[in-house]
Amino acid sequence: MDANKNKSSFHQLKRRYAALLAVLIIGGTACAALLTLASPAKKTQPQDVQLPLVSSTPLVPIDHQTTLSLSGILKPAEQTDVAFELSGKIAWLNEAFIEGGIINKGDILARLDPFDYHTQLLNKQAELALAQAHLSEQIALADVAKKEWAHSPHVTELALRKPQVASARAQLKAAEAQLAQAEKDLARTQYYAPYDALVTQRDTGLGQVISAGQSLGRLVNLSYAELHVPVAQFERPFLPVLPVPNVKITAENVHRTGTLVRHTGQLSDTTRMAYYVIRVDDPYALHSAMPAVYFGQFLQAQVAGITLKNVLRVPQEWIKNDTFWLTSPQQRLVQYSANILRQEHNYIVLSAPPLSDHQVVTHLPDYPQTGMQVRNNLTHTQLAVKGEKQ
Structure with missing residues (x-):
């Protein structure tokens, strides 16, 4: 009885192991099939990095003439207050001698009544004639005296009438000077414009009696x-x-x-x-x-x-906080401190950096950093031609 019971338990255990083995075989076969049917995994390809895009122009130093x-x-x-050197009555005024009038150089502005000065001139001419006659008389008398005293060993200058002749000569010179003064006074009765002038003021009128030095008006030089x-x-x-x-x-x-x-x-x-x-x-x-x-x-x-020698002239917007950006030959951003010399309109003139192989950035990415790798969309902006006057 016990033998049959043990034999039955053995068979049940054997069937369980067989079932488990079958499950493992079927599962392994299914996994192998799945692995065989499954397509091989694609290798991961590295993605290309999109570098920031900048625009730039060649760094070309120039000689810039400032403006x-x-x-x-x-x-x-220059302006002149018009005044006669003589006193008298205004006898004539130029029609252009009004405020806003234009007078040409040498034009007569005004005339004084010349009667008194013409009369004085005639008087001085007469005095000159008398002085000339007096001198001639004294010279003749001196000649007579010289002959009379020719054999006298002791003769004075007074006897030879030398002082009288000298006095007559002096009187003649005084008469000549007085005549010249009278001629000058007569000429001064007319006032001539000293230059092309604009009349800015007139202070006199026709028929007005003026004193010497009294203002007639004002001229300004044109x-x-x-x-x-x-x-x-x-x-x-x-x-x-x-x-x-x-x-x-x-x-x-x-x-x-x-x-x-x-x-x-x-x-x-x-x-x-x-x-x-x-x-x-x-x-x-x-x-x-x-x-x-x-x-x-x-x-x-x-x-x-x-x-200014060896400078850059760039638009003002390229300069931020006294710095500007360059791109190196390796296409990396370089921040450079600007030595600003002057500002002209919307342009900045600054000392050119000693980096002739770099380019000036005209358009930056959103967040520029020194050393950032960029790709360059080179523009054709021409800063200036060397020696060009701006």
Whole structure:
């Protein structure tokens, strides 16, 4: 009985092991089939890194001639208060001798009544004739005395009438001087314009009796004018040696030229600016076909300054916090401190860095960093040609 029970347990255990073995065989076969049917895994390919894109232009140092933009008010360079040196009555006035009138050099502005001075001239002519006659008389008497005293060993100069002759000569010279003075006074009854002039003031009228030195009016010189322009202290080092010719002067559609001639020697109390003077010849265009400019008119001037050697002239937006970016030959970003020399309009002039194999970045990526690898979209922007005047 026990033998049959043990035999039955053995068979059950044997069947369990056989079933487990079958399951393992089937599972292994299925795994092998799956591995065989499955496609081989693709190898992972490294992805290409997209480098930041920049734009740049060649770094080309230039010689740049600076330009100073100045402005000021046109003023008279010279003015004269008109006055006679004599007293008398105004007998005639030039029609142009009114405020705003233009007088040419040598034109008569006014005349005094010449009667008194003409009469004085005739009197001095008569006195001169008497002095000449008196001298002739004394010379004749001296000749007679010389003959009378020819054999006398002791004769005085008085006896020979030498003092009388000398006195007559002196009287003649005095008469000649008085006649010259009378002629001059008669000529001074007419006042001639000393230069081409604009009448800015008249203080007399026809028939008015004036005293010597009394003002008749005021003239300003139209031969040339002066444009007084302030120059900031930081701009003065860029001025060349004076005088500076061919200064371009503009006002609306008017174009003229002038010469920067001098410094006034003064600084403004408020702005501390220095004042310079630009000479403008024939401002009212009396002797040329150029357009006229007028006293009190606001004018702008462009002065050619000194030439800066080995510099860059770049747009202002390329400079940030006094630095700008370059790309090295290895296409890496390089940040460079800018030595800014001056600013002209929307451009910056700075010392060129000693990196001729680098390029100036005109367009940066969003977050630039020194040493960042970039790819360059080289532009064809030309900074300037060496020696070009900007």
